[in-house]
Amino acid sequence: MRRRMVAAGAxxxxxxxxxxxxxxxxxxxxxxxxxxxxWLFAWGAAVVLVASFVGLAALWPTPRMQELRxxxxxxxxxxxxxxxxxxxxxAFAIVVYAGLxxxxxxxxxxxxxxxxxxxxxxxxxxxxxxxxxxxFFNPWRAIARGVAWVGTRAISGPPxxxxxxxxxxxxxxxxxxIVVFAWVELGYVGRDDPxxxxxxxxxxxxxxxxxxxxxxIEPWLRNAxxxxxxxxxxxxxxPLHWRDGALAVRRPLTGLPSLDPRPGTVALVCTMIxxxxxxxFSQGTAWNDLAPDMQRWFIDLGLSAxxxxxxxxxxxxxxxxxxxxxxxxxxVLGMRSVGERHTVDELSRSFAHTLVPIALAYVVAHYFSLLxxxxxxxxxxxxxxxxxxxxxxxxxxxxxxxxxxxxTGIWYVQVGALIVxxxxxxxxxxxxxxxxxxxxxxxxxxxxxxLAVMVGFTSLGLxxxxxxxx
Amino acid sequence: xxxxxFAHFGHWWTSILYLAPVVAxxxxxxxxxxxxxxxxxxxxxx
Numbered sequence: 181m182r183r184r185m186v187a188a189g190a191x192x193x194x195x196x197x198x199x200x201x202x203x204x205x206x207x208x209x210x211x212x213x214x215x216x217x218x219w220l221f222a223w224g225a226a227v228v229l230v231a232s233f234v235g236l237a238a239l240w241p242t243p244r245m246q247e248l249r250x251x252x253x254x255x256x257x258x259x260x261x262x263x264x265x266x267x268x269x270x271a272f273a274i275v276v277y278a279g280l281x282x283x284x285x286x287x288x289x290x291x292x293x294x295x296x297x298x299x300x301x302x303x304x305x306x307x308x309x310x311x312x313x314x315x316f317f318n319p320w321r322a323i324a325r326g327v328a329w330v331g332t333r334a335i336s337g338p339p340x341x342x343x344x345x346x347x348x349x350x351x352x353x354x355x356x357x358i359v360v361f362a363w364v365e366l367g368y369v370g371r372d373d374p375x376x377x378x379x380x381x382x383x384x385x386x387x388x389x390x391x392x393x394x395x396x397i398e399p400w401l402r403n404a405x406x407x408x409x410x411x412x413x414x415x416x417x418x419p420l421h422w423r424d425g426a427l428a429v430r431r432p433l434t435g436l437p438s439l440d441p442r443p444g445t446v447a448l449v450c451t452m453i454x455x456x457x458x459x460x461f462s463q464g465t466a467w468n469d470l471a472p473d474m475q476r477w478f479i480d481l482g483l484s485a486x487x488x489x490x491x492x493x494x495x496x497x498x499x500x501x502x503x504x505x506x507x508x509x510x511x512v513l514g515m516r517s518v519g520e521r522h523t524v525d526e527l528s529r530s531f532a533h534t535l536v537p538i539a540l541a542y543v544v545a546h547y548f549s550l551l552x553x554x555x556x557x558x559x560x561x562x563x564x565x566x567x568x569x570x571x572x573x574x575x576x577x578x579x580x581x582x583x584x585x586x587x588t589g590i591w592y593v594q595v596g597a598l599i600v601x602x603x604x605x606x607x608x609x610x611x612x613x614x615x616x617x618x619x620x621x622x623x624x625x626x627x628x629x630x631l632a633v634m635v636g637f638t639s640l641g642l643x644x645x646x647x648x649x650x
Numbered sequence: 651x652x653x654x655x656f657a658h659f660g661h662w663w664t665s666i667l668y669l670a671p672v673v674a675x676x677x678x679x680x681x682x683x684x685x686x687x688x689x690x691x692x693x694x695x696x
Contacts, residue, residue, distance in 0.1 A: 217664070217667075218664075219664050219667035219668055222667070222668045222670075222671055223667075223670065223671050225671075226671030226672075226674070226675060227671075229675075230675065230678075466665075621686070625682075625683065625686055628679040628682060628683060629679070631675065631679065632672070632675055632676050632679055635671055635672050635675045636672050639668045639669065639671055639672050640668075642668060643665060643668040646664075646668070647665075
């Protein structure tokens, strides 16, 4: 324990980067040694996107991704779902227990790292290549299915009918849930307090269970479970598709065009990009110059320093989401100007799926270093989840190795993720335009606007990373 | 007071460079769009 704390202390500010309350940056550890200025990467990324756009226009004349083609490669026994669900429930219970009973120092308790690093960042990193594995481990789904299984055997007669999930509500509850989580992470002052986190986890579970009991398990999970819906979107990028007790394979990205753009979908994806963008922006000098002045203004109105800080964070968070939504809206309005009389709402929904790889690119670019470094803390936290000196698995003396990847290496991963994510978005948009517009020239011309949006998002992402690294 | 932004110019001028590709692409697209519309107009006249 002592060795661990000494190591953590030696890491100093590096360790402090990892958790939200003390984070000054999720971005970079150490000094980058880059051959060219960082802004030149934005120029290079723009060149790659323009070249991709020209290549798509010349070499991709007909839609290829609109029909989902999958091949079933194996069966998944029902027992696997039961075991995974039990593991999910056990993990949830351990983290909640650690948060409530363990040390209230964030870096010593399993709960903050589990929630902000392993769950929020780690699951998307697994999902985009392995598919929607969270669905198997989802503890709320497992509990609800368990209760339903017991209920149907305990009660004679048919089970009570669930209320039909309102179509107009769509994915709005999921979007609202992600906003609340992002607010807790980025705006709430007590965000890394383990017991507060544990109580919020219980409250979240209660909301999910009530929702599933009212509207039915699957309709609720498809629309309103914020994490389930979000990870499900990321899973559409994956070459693996777990469905109906089977494992199917498909080409990467091809799961996205079949996304049903029900109400709230665009808002959900814009929220994901906007909250990540604000997380980066809040670590830059521009925000750190501005935020204290805004906070002082609220304090002068008679509010407490803490509440003022939270209000300022909330304004920034909402501003980030609105800025991303406005950028997407601009692209859609531009597309609308290209003949064929498609409405703004129709275009907005039709191209919603093209934002998903961008949202994932932002997650990878922004949180890769957090996962790469603080993710290693799992080794000692799992042995001592309460932070009270236990050594359950004999790994409590392990430390975080900050040398396995350099700051320069992280920068290249971030730039690569942003470029690949935006090129993927461009491909999806091009394919959808070919399917949507009767005239291929109109389809290409409509995508001028999406290209501008993609270059805008790429430059924004690199600027945010660069600002956070300074 | 109005000179403050210029005094800090060294801190934020690189941010403008991140905007440059966006401006360049938008200008290029505007030209392409204008040329495309002009071509379409010419074809309709014929």
